[in-house]
Amino acid sequence: MPVDTPDWLASAQRAVRSAALGPRSEHRGRVEEIGDGVAMISGLRDVRLDEVLRFEGGQFGFARVLDPDLIGCVFIDAATKVESGDAVFGTGEVVSVxxxxxxxxxxxxxxxxxxxxxxxxxxxxxxxxxxxxxxxxxxxxxxxxxxxxxxxxxxxxxxxxxxxxxxxxxxxxxxxxxxxxxxxxxxxxxxxxxxxxxxxxxxxxxxxxxxxxxxxxxxxxxxxxxxxxxxxxxxxxxxxxxxxxxxxxxxxxxxxxxxxxxxxxxxxxxxxxxxxxxxxxxxxxxxxxxxxxxxxxxxxxxxxxxxxxxxxxxxxxxxxxxxxxxxxxxxxxxxxxxxxxxxxxxxxxxxxxxxxxxxxxxxxxxxxxxxAPVLREAAGTLRLDYAQFLELEVFTRFGGMPEGRVREQLKRGERIRAILRQPQNAPLRLADEVALLLAVQSGLLDPLSLDAVAAFRDKLPENLDRDAADAMRAISETGELDQEARAALMAAMNRLATQLGDAEPAT
The missing domain is CATH 3.40.50.300 (P-loop containing nucleotide triphosphate hydrolases)
Structure with a gap:
């Protein structure tokens, strides 16, 4: 009477019958030196640059230096258990993510x-x-x-x-x-x-x-x-x-x-x-x-x-x-x-x-x-004006009262520097940047104190969303600023500037 073969034994027998028998080659090397996250390896002549190498303890590294006799391997895992004489195997694969x-x-x-x-x-x-x-x-x-x-x-x-x-x-x-x-x-x-x-x-x-x-x-x-x-x-x-x-x-x-x-x-x-x-x-x-x-x-x-x-x-x-x-x-x-x-x-x-x-x-x-074209147009000569201000400011430190035109340049430059200050984690929208540039270039901020300029910059986005919503939408959607949108922006900024100080409305 035949005896039933257990399932585990039948499974093992099938695995043995399906196993590929015969010689098999593997790339095997030996750790010659190790220290500070780097190992020098011999015996791996076919390794290519950046190939991943596997150590017998399960750690991995990659080939960084290919010399005729030694391979310089850099560990990408902790190498605390790797010792000189340990076996190293080439994987044939480069580092990938x-x-x-x-x-x-x-x-x-x-x-x-x-x-x-x-x-x-x-x-x-x-x-x-x-x-x-x-x-x-x-x-x-x-x-x-x-x-x-x-x-x-x-x-x-x-x-x-x-x-x-x-x-x-x-x-x-x-x-x-x-x-x-x-x-x-x-x-x-x-x-x-x-x-x-x-x-x-x-x-x-x-x-x-x-x-x-x-x-x-x-x-x-x-x-x-x-x-x-x-x-x-x-x-x-x-x-x-x-x-x-x-x-x-x-x-x-x-x-x-x-x-x-x-x-x-x-x-x-x-x-x-x-x-x-x-x-x-x-x-x-x-x-x-x-x-x-x-x-x-x-x-x-x-x-x-x-x-x-x-x-x-x-x-x-x-x-x-x-x-x-x-x-x-x-x-x-x-x-x-x-x-x-x-x-x-x-x-x-x-x-x-x-x-x-x-x-x-x-x-x-x-x-x-x-x-952005609208930003380039609004900036105008801002960089030149600011560079001239920085040079003039150095000379005024030696003393003396600057003349009227120079005094106006210094005042404008201080306002430019004030709007270029920006709090952390508070990026501006394109329309806000355009509005700030129009305000400083038109002279709207010149009569304001520097503290008032900082308050103007902080309150500007909220005021523009309320008083010039169409102009803000036009800039964000089309990237252009026509005369009507420009007039709406200037009117809204004039009202804000007037609230923050006795500023003369700009045109």
Whole structure:
């Protein structure tokens, strides 16, 4: 009488019969040296650059240096249990990250693993972190504006979709705040925002996330964090991973804004890894390819041609200077790569001029081509007037009473400086910026005290929505300002100015 075979045994027998028997090759190496998040490995001759390597204890790293005898591997996980002599296996795959809509509204690490305590992220695609930049023939002219809501940027240093604008300044001068405000201003736009924190303190990242959640549209943002306590490998791949996530939206005809905070710390991480893997040091102990690693990263920001979908990727990299030294190695490298720079000044910051933008050293090499026409028309000679005021102000410090015309220039310049001050996390609408420029250029603010000018700026949006709603709607919908809308704006601002001081109505 036959005996019934148990289910588990039948299943095991089927697995054995279906198993592929025969020789199998695997890429296997050996850890020769290890320390400070870097391992030197022998025996893996077929490994390619940036290939993911698996250690026998389950840890992972990626090949960063390919020498004839040794492979320099950088850990992307804790390497506390890896020892000399351990086996290492090549996976045949390069470092990749998940991409897609599922990442929106999430806080992740550079490998796409969630850091916000929510469920795991389910995506259908993974893209390599290193991708070629669009060729010249695939690019289009940078002509569409990015409205940052920051008056000094939108007016004097316009940012365009597809541009790379460096934000540079000393420690604690408002660099992250400036970039965060630009992201908050996209809450009503069609741009996806990606914030990449490299080597930042947890408290700094927390403030940026809180600002985006409280004032922006966080559901259209991705926050990637590789903090100061993260493995050097995670900090190194973070900017590339963030740009790859943004490229997913660009390549589908969308628009994305990437903030990298900051590349100075990324360069320091690259120097640390290079020295540990015995690469030859150069200026300031940085390896010779420190320019190239940032150039190939920022070149991926572009406005694509209509044949490629017309999408755009705009980059706002951040760099930190020491005592305002813009001629240091990393800042000069980044200035030469990008399409302009916003320089923040420590003295202006401590004087209360926030954002503390140095209008003399800052520049946008794309310029007025990306500025909204109505804003460019309203600005007029604002930049020239403000530059002349700053020079005159220096001379008046030596004493003496300026003559009438100079006195009027000084008064107008002080009002321009007052409207360029802007509170944190409060980006302006395009129509508000146009109205402020019309007010200062027409002389409406000249009779007001500086305190009254600040009150005028704060109360202006609410008053315009009430007294000049049609004009505000026309500017936001058409981007144009006709005579009727201009007259309505001036009438509403005249009434507000009259309430704040005995100002003569302007025409």
């Amino acid at each position: 998940p991409v897609g809509d599922a990442l929106l509204g999430r806080i992740v690490d550079p490998l796409g693993r969630p850091l916000d305590g929510k469920a795991a992220i389910e995506v259908e695609e993974r893209w390599p972190i290193e991708r070629p930049a669009p060729s010249i023939i695939e690019r289009d002219l940078v002509t569409e504006p990015v409205q940052t809501g920051i008056l000094v940027m939108d007016t004097l240093f316009a940012l365009g979709r597809g541009q790379r604008e460096l934000i540079v300044g000393d420690h604690s001068t408002g660099k992250t705040t400036l970039a965060t405000d630009a992201m908050i201003a996209q809450r009503d736009s069609d741009m996806i925002c990606v914030y990449v924190a490299v080597g930042q303190k947890t408290s700094s990242v927390r403030r940026a996330v809180d600002a985006l959640q409280a004032h922006g549209n966080f559901a259209r943002c991705i926050v990637m964090v590789a903090g100061s306590a993260s493995a050097p490998g995670l900090q190194w791949i973070a900017p590339y991973a963030g740009v790859t996530m943004a490229e997913y939206f660009r390549d589908r005809g969308g628009h994305a804004l990437v903030v990298i905070d900051d590349l100075s710390k990324h360069a320091a991480t690259h120097r640390e890894i290079a020295l540990l893997t015995r690469q030859s040091p150069g200026r300031e102990a940085y390896p010779g390819d420190v320019f190239y690693i940032h150039a190939r990263l920022l070149e991926r920001a572009a406005k694509l041609s209509q044949e490629r979908g017309g999408g755009s990727l705009t980059a706002l990299p951040i760099a930190e200077t020491d005592a305002g030294n813009l001629s240091a190695y990393i800042p000069t490298n980044l200035i030469s790569i990008t399409d302009g720079q916003i320089v923040l000044d420590t003295d202006l910051f401590h004087q209360g001029q926030k954002p503390a933008v140095d209008v003399g050293l800052s520049v946008s090499r794309v310029g007025g081509k990306t500025q």
